[in-house]
Amino acid sequence: MNERWTEFIEEVTKVCKGTDILTSPEDCLIYSHGCYPREYKWLLQGKYPYISKAVLVPENEQEISEIVQLARKNQIHIIPYGGGSGIVGGSIPYNGEIIIDVKRLKDFSINVVNGTARGGAGLTGAEFENLLNEHGYTCGQYPQSFQSATLGGMTVTRAIGTFSTKYGKMDDMVTGMSVVLPDGQIYQSHAAPKRSTGPELNQIFLGSEGVYGVITSVEMKIYPIAETRIFQAYTFPSTHDGLNAIRSFMHKGLRPAVVRLYDEVEATHKIAQYGFEKGFTLLILVFEGCKEMTELEAKLTKEICLANYGRDKGEKSAVEWLESRFSTKKMLDYDAIKGGTADAIEVAAPWDCIETVWREMRKALEPLCEVVDCHFSHVYHNGASVYVIFHAKTNGDDKDGEQRYLDCLDLAIRTSLKYGGNVSHHHGVGTAKAEYLKEEHGEAGVYVMKALKDSLDPDGIINKGVLGL
Numbered sequence: 001m002n003e004r005w006t007e008f009i010e011e012v013t014k015v016c017k018g019t020d021i022l023t024s025p026e027d028c029l030i031y032s033h034g035c036y037p038r039e040y041k042w043l044l045q046g047k048y049p050y051i052s053k054a055v056l057v058p059e060n061e062q063e064i065s066e067i068v069q070l071a072r073k074n075q076i077h078i079i080p081y082g083g084g085s086g087i088v089g090g091s092i093p094y095n096g097e098i099i100i101d102v103k104r105l106k107d108f109s110i111n112v113v114n115g116t117a118r119g120g121a122g123l124t125g126a127e128f129e130n131l132l133n134e135h136g137y138t139c140g141q142y143p144q145s146f147q148s149a150t151l152g153g154m155t156v157t158r159a160i161g162t163f164s165t166k167y168g169k170m171d172d173m174v175t176g177m178s179v180v181l182p183d184g185q186i187y188q189s190h191a192a193p194k195r196s197t198g199p200e201l202n203q204i205f206l207g208s209e210g211v212y213g214v215i216t217s218v219e220m221k222i223y224p225i226a227e228t229r230i231f232q233a234y235t236f237p238s239t240h241d242g243l244n245a246i247r248s249f250m251h252k253g254l255r256p257a258v259v260r261l262y263d264e265v266e267a268t269h270k271i272a273q274y275g276f277e278k279g280f281t282l283l284i285l286v287f288e289g290c291k292e293m294t295e296l297e298a299k300l301t302k303e304i305c306l307a308n309y310g311r312d313k314g315e316k317s318a319v320e321w322l323e324s325r326f327s328t329k330k331m332l333d334y335d336a337i338k339g340g341t342a343d344a345i346e347v348a349a350p351w352d353c354i355e356t357v358w359r360e361m362r363k364a365l366e367p368l369c370e371v372v373d374c375h376f377s378h379v380y381h382n383g384a385s386v387y388v389i390f391h392a393k394t395n396g397d398d399k400d401g402e403q404r405y406l407d408c409l410d411l412a413i414r415t416s417l418k419y420g421g422n423v424s425h426h427h428g429v430g431t432a433k434a435e436y437l438k439e440e441h442g443e444a445g446v447y448v449m450k451a452l453k454d455s456l457d458p459d460g461i462i463n464k465g466v467l468g469l
């Protein structure tokens, strides 16, 4: 961070009258970490190594534009910040960067004629959904971090929720946005439902993790709250059989809202809890929508599951999953152990190699971990994602826990890439996974991303280092 940051703050104070400026050590510390497991380890190790010099909380989009222009003029590096629930080190102020918290951007409007609603980038997923529910609508986006992740943060990480098979992911849900570019210009996408007017610019900002600008508002598709919900659960003799059933109903065009297949190990606890067959896998399905369509979809899906060696287990385990779906307690417990660590590495692969990716990632991580849990919870016409959740203990100190984390992360991603999987399905790249991007996109792909960055933000003012840019 250069020495002009005090002048920068003085100018912001003059120009942006509504912006709150936080500089107390406590405020700066709170904003200086997200939920990347290494950040948690650094907190436990004593003096936190990377502290922001100041946190700015602007009142509106115009102030963000002014701040970005002043940052560029003074060569001050900035980091946009939403809910702080990012888990890939995308908001670490390695050089004391100034944090721009967008959480005061909370405007909301609904357009039931178009089937869309617009929210300020600072609304959390839960706040946006509650506002929609008051009007009888939903957007269907329920990530596990629903209470903290913001519309802006979810857009730039291409986040996904548990009802993704019906409602899609942020990349399908977002219909429009406003973005403050690194030179202060404001890009506002057109409201037309489809265009043939050059590349789809919204898609450049979706997944951009803040490197191409600050998202200030997002327009999302909305749906009337479902008339009915149907729960189903099946056990299968193997992960292979469960995946075959899922692939088969996806290829037929059936779209349960929730599809979650727990492999033989992750299913063990639930299998014991409900007294199902030992050694089997467990598939949970939730259907929702109009009554007649949902009933038909559930009936046809059931036929396919039974034809693929699935055993019908009623609805109890699926209903209970819904009730506990936001809990992440086990992972946090491992992170809190001195030499312990945990994370969920989520990758995706086409159907013809997802099973190998799952098996090899599990095999690679098992020697380093106490527990490796795997499930498939986002599925597509041409493939699926797998969550590989590792819990490790080293009997050492927090530094050993941190090193074990890095070893597991590296092994998991390299194994995924080796067997046809990718680097990340929805958590993003941040700084944690940046070194692997070339293996997914190739030299040419990274060149395109870098060329965009260099022309939009030649001085690297926003989110320097994120996505390796």
Ligand SMILES: Cc1cc2nc3c(=O)[nH]c(=O)nc-3n(C[C@H](O)[C@H](O)[C@H](O)COP(=O)(O)OP(=O)(O)OC[C@H]3O[C@@H](n4cnc5c(N)ncnc54)[C@H](O)[C@@H]3O)c2cc1C
Binding pocket: 034, 035, 079, 080, 081, 082, 083, 084, 085, 086, 087, 089, 090, 091, 102, 121, 142, 143, 144, 145, 148, 149, 150, 151, 152, 153, 154, 155, 156, 157, 158, 159, 160, 161, 162, 209, 210, 211, 213, 214, 215, 216, 328, 426, 427, 428, 430, 463, 466
């Ligand atoms: C317990 C837990 C469960 C989770 N479950 C899920 C899940 O189910 N699905 C899922 O997809 N993810 C999940 N995540 C990851 C995380 O919630 C998502 O990545 C989320 O989209 C981050 O949003 P945020 O508002 O918290 O962003 P932040 O953490 O504040 O920021 C993340 C990145 O986005 C940038 N950024 C933030 N806001 C803006 C903006 N307005 N404009 C430009 N750049 C911005 C930041 O600079 C940073 O690089 C989980 C995380 C945790 C801790």
